[in-house]
Amino acid sequence: MAETPPIDATSREALAELLLSVADDEFVIGFWDSEWTGIAPMLEEDVATSSIAQDEIGHAKVLYELLAELTDDDADRIAFGRASDAFRHASLMNHARGDWAFSVARRYLYETADQVRLAALTGSTYEPLALLAGKMRREETYHLMHADTWLRRLADGGNAGRDRLSSSLECLWTDAQEIFAPLIGEETLVREGILPEPMRAMSITWQARVRPKLEPICGALPAATPSIDGRTRRTSDFAWLHGEFTSVARSEEAATW
Numbered sequence: 001m002a003e004t005p006p007i008d009a010t011s012r013e014a015l016a017e018l019l020l021s022v023a024d025d026e027f028v029i030g031f032w033d034s035e036w037t038g039i040a041p042m043l044e045e046d047v048a049t050s051s052i053a054q055d056e057i058g059h060a061k062v063l064y065e066l067l068a069e070l071t072d073d074d075a076d077r078i079a080f081g082r083a084s085d086a087f088r089h090a091s092l093m094n095h096a097r098g099d100w101a102f103s104v105a106r107r108y109l110y111e112t113a114d115q116v117r118l119a120a121l122t123g124s125t126y127e128p129l130a131l132l133a134g135k136m137r138r139e140e141t142y143h144l145m146h147a148d149t150w151l152r153r154l155a156d157g158g159n160a161g162r163d164r165l166s167s168s169l170e171c172l173w174t175d176a177q178e179i180f181a182p183l184i185g186e187e188t189l190v191r192e193g194i195l196p197e198p199m200r201a202m203s204i205t206w207q208a209r210v211r212p213k214l215e216p217i218c219g220a221l222p223a224a225t226p227s228i229d230g231r232t233r234r235t236s237d238f239a240w241l242h243g244e245f246t247s248v249a250r251s252e253e254a255a256t257w
Contacts, residue, residue: 007070007126010185010188011185011188011189011192011194012070012071013184013185014183014184014185014186014188014189014194015070015126015129015185015189015194016067016070016071017088017183017184017185018129018183018189018194018195019063019066019067019070019129020067020078020088021088021089021090021181021183021231022063022117022121023059023060023063023064023067023078024060024087024088024089024093025089025090025093025110025114025179026056026057026059026060026063027056027057027060027064027079027089028087028089028093028238028241029056029089029092029093029106029107029110030052030053030054030055030056030057030059030060031053031057031241031244031245032093032096032097032103032106032241033049033052033053033056033097033103033107034050034053034054034057035097036049036050036053036097036100036103037049037050037053040100041100048146049103052107052143052146055139055140055143056143059136059139060079061075061079062132063132064078064079066128066129066132076249080245080246080248080249081246081249084234084238084239084242085232085234087234087238087242088231088232089231090175090176090178090179090181090230090231091175091178091230091231091233092106092109092110092172092175092176092178092179093106093110093238094175094233094234094235094237094238095171095172095175095235095237096237096240096241098168099164101154101161101164101165101167101168102164102168102171102172104147104150104151104154104165104168105151105165105168105169105171105172106168106172106176107143107146107147107150108144108147108148108150108151109169109172109173109176109210110176110179111140111143111144111147112144112147112206112209112210113176113179113180113202113206114140114179115137115140115141115144116202116205116206116209117179117180117202118133118136118137118140119137120195120196120197120202121133121195121196122134122137123193123196124193124194124195124196125192125193125194126194129194151165151213151217155216155217162217165217165218166217166218166219167218169214169217169218169221170218170221173221173222173224174222174224175230177203177224177225177226177227177230178226178227178230178231179206179226180199180200180202180203180206180226181199181226181227181228181229181230181231182198182199182200182226182228183195183199183231186198186199199226200225200226203225203226
C-alpha cells in the first residue's frame with residue numbers, strides 16, 4: 001500500500017469518520033451473513049454466503065488497519081474493543097438476519113449502494129483509500145452478481161418467495177438510505193477530493209439505478225433521503241450481535257492474538 005501522505009488534523013478527523021463508516025458497514029453485514037453458515041437453503045449457498053461474509057470481514061480488516069495507521073490506534077481494538085454505540089454502520093445493518101428473502105433483500109440493497117460508493121472512492125485524492133477501493137470494487141462485483149441472481153430468483157419463483165422479498169424490500173428501504181448518511185466533516189472531505197462527491201449525490205445515483213429494478217417487485221417505493229442520525233441509531237438486534245462478535249476478545253482482555 002502506498003505511503004500515507006501528510007494530512008492536517010481537521011482532514012484526518014473527517015477521513016477517520018469516512019473510513020470507520022465504510023469499515024463498520026462491511027464488518028457488521030459480514031457477521032450477519034456469517035450466521036447462514038450451516039443453515040443456508042442449500043449446500044451451494046452455504047458455501048457462497050460464508051465466502052461472501054468472509055470477504056466482507058476481510059475488507060473491514062484492511063479498512064480498520066488503514067484507520068489505525070491514520071489515527072495511531074490498533075485495528076483489533078477498533079474492531080472488537082468498542083462499545084456497541086460507538087459503531088458507525090448504516091441503520092440497514094441494525095436488523096437481525098431474518099429469513100433468506102430478508103437477507104437477499106438487504107444484501108442487494110447494500111451491494112448496489114456499495115457499488116456506487118466504491119466507484120466514487122476510487123477517485124479519492126487519498127491514495128491509500130483509492131487503491132483499496134479499487135481492489136474492493138473488483139471483489140464486490142461478484143457479491144452483487146450473487147445478490148442480483150437471488151433477487152431475480154425469488155421475484156420469479158412464485159408468490160410465496162416474491163411476497164417475502166417484497167415485504168423485506170419495503171421494510172429495509174428507508175434504512176438502506178443511511179449508507180449515504182452525511183458524514184461529520186463531509187464538506188472538508190469533498191473540498192479536498194478525499195470524498196470525490198457528496199453522499200447525497202451518490203444517493204441520487206443509487207436510487208436512479210435500483211428503483212427500476214425493485215419497483216416492479218414491490219410497487220412504488222416512497223420518497224426517502226439519508227438522515228443525519230443514520231449511522232448512530234442502534235437496536236437490540238445489533239446489541240446482541242455485538243455481544244457475539246466481541247465475546248472472545250472480552251473473555252481475555254489482556255491477551256494478544
